[in-house]
Amino acid sequence: MEAENRTERKARWRRPEKYICSTCGQEHPFCWTCPCGFMICSDCMEENYWGMTCNGIHWTCPDCGAIRSFGND
């Protein structure tokens, strides 16, 4: 029944002061982030969309392979 077993421990992941896209190196008001430090801006995400996600719900961090949600966490 459980579709997703969320066992990730409450990360001590704090929101960075600045979002600097790991892909284009630019600062953005928002980036998708991974706890490993990877960030990607919406432009780069769009460009790499089909390499990053296969369902539009989650994206895969190219650095550590973590599955990340598109929702705000």
Ligand SMILES: [Zn+2]
């Ligand atoms: Zn970018």
Ligand SMILES: [Zn+2]
């Ligand atoms: Zn990562």
